[in-house]
Amino acid sequence: MPFNAYAATAAGAPLTPHQFEPGPLGARQVQVRVESCGICHSDLSMIHNEWGMTQFPLVPGHEVVGIIEAVGSAVEHLALGQRVGVGWFSGSCQHCHWCLSGHHNLCAGVEGILIGRPGGFADRVQVDALWAVPLPAELDPVSAGPLFCGGITVFSPIVECGVRPTDRVGVVGIGGLGHLALQFLRAWGCEVTAFSSTPAKAEAARALGAHDVIDARDPAALAAAAGRYDFILVTVNVPLDWEAYLALLRPQGRLHVVGAVLEPIAVQAFSLLAGQKSLSASPLGSPATVAQMLDFAARHGIAPRVKTYPFAEVNAALAELARDRPAHRLVLTH
Amino acid sequence: MPFNAYAATAAGAPLTPHQFEPGPLGARQVQVRVESCGICHSDLSMIHNEWGMTQFPLVPGHEVVGIIEAVGSAVEHLALGQRVGVGWFSGSCQHCHWCLSGHHNLCAGVEGILIGRPGGFADRVQVDALWAVPLPAELDPVSAGPLFCGGITVFSPIVECGVRPTDRVGVVGIGGLGHLALQFLRAWGCEVTAFSSTPAKAEAARALGAHDVIDARDPAALAAAAGRYDFILVTVNVPLDWEAYLALLRPQGRLHVVGAVLEPIAVQAFSLLAGQKSLSASPLGSPATVAQMLDFAARHGIAPRVKTYPFAEVNAALAELARDRPAHRLVLTH
Numbered sequence: 198m199p200f201n202a203y204a205a206t207a208a209g210a211p212l213t214p215h216q217f218e219p220g221p222l223g224a225r226q227v228q229v230r231v232e233s234c235g236i237c238h239s240d241l242s243m244i245h246n247e248w249g250m251t252q253f254p255l256v257p258g259h260e261v262v263g264i265i266e267a268v269g270s271a272v273e274h275l276a277l278g279q280r281v282g283v284g285w286f287s288g289s290c291q292h293c294h295w296c297l298s299g300h301h302n303l304c305a306g307v308e309g310i311l312i313g314r315p316g317g318f319a320d321r322v323q324v325d326a327l328w329a330v331p332l333p334a335e336l337d338p339v340s341a342g343p344l345f346c347g348g349i350t351v352f353s354p355i356v357e358c359g360v361r362p363t364d365r366v367g368v369v370g371i372g373g374l375g376h377l378a379l380q381f382l383r384a385w386g387c388e389v390t391a392f393s394s395t396p397a398k399a400e401a402a403r404a405l406g407a408h409d410v411i412d413a414r415d416p417a418a419l420a421a422a423a424g425r426y427d428f429i430l431v432t433v434n435v436p437l438d439w440e441a442y443l444a445l446l447r448p449q450g451r452l453h454v455v456g457a458v459l460e461p462i463a464v465q466a467f468s469l470l471a472g473q474k475s476l477s478a479s480p481l482g483s484p485a486t487v488a489q490m491l492d493f494a495a496r497h498g499i500a501p502r503v504k505t506y507p508f509a510e511v512n513a514a515l516a517e518l519a520r521d522r523p524a525h526r527l528v529l530t531h
Numbered sequence: 532m533p534f535n536a537y538a539a540t541a542a543g544a545p546l547t548p549h550q551f552e553p554g555p556l557g558a559r560q561v562q563v564r565v566e567s568c569g570i571c572h573s574d575l576s577m578i579h580n581e582w583g584m585t586q587f588p589l590v591p592g593h594e595v596v597g598i599i600e601a602v603g604s605a606v607e608h609l610a611l612g613q614r615v616g617v618g619w620f621s622g623s624c625q626h627c628h629w630c631l632s633g634h635h636n637l638c639a640g641v642e643g644i645l646i647g648r649p650g651g652f653a654d655r656v657q658v659d660a661l662w663a664v665p666l667p668a669e670l671d672p673v674s675a676g677p678l679f680c681g682g683i684t685v686f687s688p689i690v691e692c693g694v695r696p697t698d699r700v701g702v703v704g705i706g707g708l709g710h711l712a713l714q715f716l717r718a719w720g721c722e723v724t725a726f727s728s729t730p731a732k733a734e735a736a737r738a739l740g741a742h743d744v745i746d747a748r749d750p751a752a753l754a755a756a757a758g759r760y761d762f763i764l765v766t767v768n769v770p771l772d773w774e775a776y777l778a779l780l781r782p783q784g785r786l787h788v789v790g791a792v793l794e795p796i797a798v799q800a801f802s803l804l805a806g807q808k809s810l811s812a813s814p815l816g817s818p819a820t821v822a823q824m825l826d827f828a829a830r831h832g833i834a835p836r837v838k839t840y841p842f843a844e845v846n847a848a849l850a851e852l853a854r855d856r857p858a859h860r861l862v863l864t865h
Contacts, residue, residue, distance in 0.1 A: 295782055300782065300783070300807075302807075303782035303783065303806060303807055305758075357807065424639075448629055448634065448637035449634070449637065451809075454800050454803065454804065455804070456800070457800065457801065457804070458800040459800075459801075461797040461798060461799055462797065462798055462799070462800055463795040463796065463797040464795060464796055464797075464810070465795055465796070466788050466790070466791065466792040466793070466796055466812050467791065467793075467812075469788065469810070469811055469812035470788065470789070470791070470812035470813060470814050471814055472637060472814075473634075473636075473637055473691065473811070473812070473813040473814065474811065474812070475785075475809050475810065475811035476798070476803070476809065476810045476811070477803055477807070477808065477809035477810070477811075478800050478801075478803035478804035478807070478808070479804060479807040480804050480805055480806075480807065
């Protein structure tokens, strides 16, 4: 039985209804009936082939929540009817050093669901069972989808970079990623500052957990905060004044990038050296960290702020995301 | 009684005999009679005012080994006649977060011995007692001086970056710093590769502990080692093909710079992001780490390879360093 989806048939084209045969379910896969799917800025980048790796027709969507309706012959830990979430990664080898050590997201063979495969703007998806992570009952299934991409993208570095509750942290950008980072870091116990170039978002940032909001376009405000932060998370994908952000760091501080900045990041060795600072970046997170994130979100009442669109209005939703860069996440629902 | 030293009176000038009054010994200082002093590339940089912060006359020298001949009134843990070493840092506040947490080298008030103060190309120096670290009896005093700058510069990041004996590591540059890094990392238990643009140094690199030597000028050799290293230590101060070195790293790998590279380091966010990689840098190390390094060096028979010059031939020694960038360290002795 074919799957029903929305697909772009060429770079930048509007999505149109699209049917395809999924092929047989793999022994280690599950088939998920899609209940909702968040829209990530990466979907726009893939639709417009900004990264040069899109194969058309492209079925976007990688923030899926749905119900398992079939399990592969080798899957023992998931059951029919169980609610799971699926993010950008849909499979990994399960036997390399990285998979065996709990860092499946760093597997050389990790599959991006949209890289030659159909995503979640569809009625069903098939993915590696280890990458379909059960959704705790406490989490709202309509708003949970964005946790599986935007959420884990900002949560995993908090874990991996060893952010501590005693740290002073900054979040650059208050959009789909940033608005989740603020919530996680506030619940983590940190002193949290939001950096935004959109003053209108300041109130929202405080509501999401920011103790302080700094206008990222104001060099004097940035200079006044010099040497203050242990960890700054960059969630935007545009070039910044990198030296100014390194100067915001305390000794041993880390500037961590999760936005897909395409221009080279140029820094002075001395700017890193004097304070033993780091520049780093990371891709999403492992299934184990996804599960920890869901548990943490449930305990602390953390949820994406979402606006829903019916799947049939996917093009209107994509247009809103491209136009407004809203401080909430857009989610498609049936 | 004045101190007798060698000083540059202007940028790039040859060193000439120089006398100065040291002023009274501080309560927390010790006075060290200099037995030997290594020559670091930073001495050349300071003599030529490459960093724009040299005050003339400049007495270079920051790899001192000597004997304590006076202690300040508040110094209780060092005694007259004790042999100590002194590196680039000669004092810190001792009460800030960084001093209190054992990272004195990250203190905002940390003193560079050559920054407005006279260094070790002299018969005596006065420094903060905490920065005069006792030399274990097992270490040869003539060759130990370079441990206090070149040595700690490469040893501290091994500790701070959490390098593990199971790691595959690379050292870029086989000079005063690199030749010590190779010895430390071999003794640390790692698989060690030296990267050098000087094929004649390959044999020396192996003798110092490298399991493998890669010609840094050979793009094919670099490409063949892609994804191999957990940690690469850059000890040179010239621009590299940074993307090529990031590509050498495994997931979670770190490219760590201790050379004073003056040109901006430009990297692609994606080159860091896909493998959760880091770019970082660090300045020397804390007194506690210096003491650990000395103990580790004594246990493993690690020593700088040195060539000695009499203090009176300091200009010939500086000329050799500038001309040959030798794979050993030059040391001035009385």
